[in-house]
Amino acid sequence: MSSSRLGLRLAACLLNISEARRKNVVEKIAKAALFEENGILVPRCSLFFPCSEKINCYAARTILGLGKEHSEVTVLNIFSDYDYNRSVITIAAPVENLVNSVLAACMEAFQVIDMEVQEGIHPCLGAVDLIPIYPLSGVGVKECGMVARSLAEKLTAHVPGCSVFLFGEADHPEKRSLVQRRKQLGWFSRREFSSLKPDIGIMPEKRCGLTGIGASPYxxxxxxxxxxxxxxxxxxxxxxxxxxxxxxxxxxxxxxxxxxxxxxxxxxxxxxxxxxxxxxxxxxxxxxxxxxxxxxxxxxxxxxxxxxxxxxxxxxxxxxxxGFTPQECKDCAEYALKEKIGEFWKKREGIFM
Missing domain, CATH: 3.30.70.670 (Formiminotransferase, C-terminal subdomain)
Known part of the structure; x- marks a missing residue:
């Protein structure tokens, strides 16, 4: 059944996080994308201090019973590489649902990944290193760029110390590519952010680093x-x-x-x-x-x-x-959402492989 017949306008986020050596942590971040908050929105989460309020993270929502599983979001795949110490989490949803799901996963990641101690072969700038938004069906790249900018603004508002650079369709009006932005920012060598001016947010905290958010074709x-x-x-x-x-x-x-x-x-x-x-x-x-x-x-x-x-x-x-080719990503997303399979990455081998 096609996404047009389902009435869905689908987009995907291939969320790149700077953690692969703690499987339980990576899966916790992935699962955070699957929970909605029953209308409860905590303004900011505390990364560095003991919590005096309910934290807007997967752990707190689950323990306090604040969240329920979102039926219109699916995590299609988790790819982790130990040497790189990097994981790619593929999140797919109708485009109108994607921002809050990716936001929840990112907030969880910032809770548990510390760039001051992170090590790995793969170059990276942030605990949440990269958030690309890709159209799958019924939605164009331009709208995905607007979604990416909205996500950037929400993320910097909710996570103290988080800062963002924009690329692709989100980098308006220049629309500089990810490669251009990484070269400008010293992707291969930078771990010192004192001279860096992000596109959105304040100077990055060392714990968080710098996050790239953008949109492009798949x-x-x-x-x-x-x-x-x-x-x-x-x-x-x-x-x-x-x-x-x-x-x-x-x-x-x-x-x-x-x-x-x-x-x-x-x-x-x-x-x-x-x-x-x-x-x-x-x-x-x-x-x-x-x-x-x-x-x-x-x-x-x-x-x-x-x-x-x-x-x-x-x-x-x-x-x-x-992960997937563009067509595979679309097909898996349609199937997972139709069958309401949130943790699709656990079941995909028995269905499509």
């Missing part, structure tokens, strides 16, 4: 592990396939990291529009509100990395798709 994460410990070789491959390279793969951003004793080529695969139809088997296409989007096939991406690695005498070990 972005997949596809990681390919090469059978080597040579980081230079991995960086060479990543450089060649980047879309910014004249001969690179359009819509692909790539980095190389040491990972589990080998080198992983970590790729963001962006969806993009084109004025002319693209007839090429390496691209997959989908449509939202009359807009045609394209993205590189994960199979083609893997084949290109395999070839480039082979040219250096290196094999590949495997490929991991972090």
């Amino acid at each position: 972005v997949m994460n596809c990681n390919v592990t090469i059978d080597s410990q040579d980081l230079a070789a991995g960086k060479k491959i990543a450089s060649i396939i980047r879309g910014s390279n004249v001969d690179g793969l359009r819509g692909v951003q790539a980095m190389a990291f040491p990972h589990d004793g080998k080198i992983e080529i970590a790729c963001n695969v962006e969806s993009f529009e084109d004025q002319k139809p693209i007839e090429n088997s390496k691209y997959i296409t989908y449509c939202i509100l009359g807009h045609q989007y394209y993205y590189i096939s994960p199979q083609f991406l893997e084949a290109q990395i395999r070839k480039l690695a082979h040219d250096q005498g290196i094999g590949i070990i495997g490929t991991a798709l972090v």
Whole structure:
């Protein structure tokens, strides 16, 4: 059953948090997205001091009986990487419900993640590092940008010390890309925020760090592990396939990291529009509100990395798709919401895999 027949305008958030080594903490953050508060809204939560009021977090809502499970929100997937110390939580909902669900998950994350002690291979700026909003069906990128800005304003109002930079459709009017913003902010090296001026919020508290919030067409994460410990070789491959390279793969951003004793080529695969139809088997296409989007096939991406690695005498070990393709995300969201499955990540293997 399609989302249009269900009467839903669906969007997804791939919430990136700087925690993967405490499974119970990550799942607690994911579950927070599934609870609504029966009309109760606590103005601010206390991150640093003992609570004198009821905290607006999953634990307090559950213990005090303030919340009930939200039937129109689902957590589709949780992907955690120990070495990176980073998790991606896929939250899907009708667009009008997404802000409060993501807000609840973020507030829980800020309670339990401290950037002053966080360690991991993957670069990051914040406890809640990245909040991208993507359209799935019946809603456009422009509206997702407005949703992202609303979320940024609510988050900085509710969490003391939280600060935000905006990207993509939320970064009005410049609409700078996530890559541009990360370069400007020193994504790979910054842990000192004293000279930083965020887009929304005050100077970041060290515990919270800086959170990126934005909207764009769907972005997949596809990681390919090469059978080597040579980081230079991995960086060479990543450089060649980047879309910014004249001969690179359009819509692909790539980095190389040491990972589990080998080198992983970590790729963001962006969806993009084109004025002319693209007839090429390496691209997959989908449509939202009359807009045609394209993205590189994960199979083609893997084949290109395999070839480039082979040219250096290196094999590949495997490929991991972090979550879903755009169509898979839409299909899973429709099914989960129709069946009212909030904790879909626990059931997906028996349904779709």
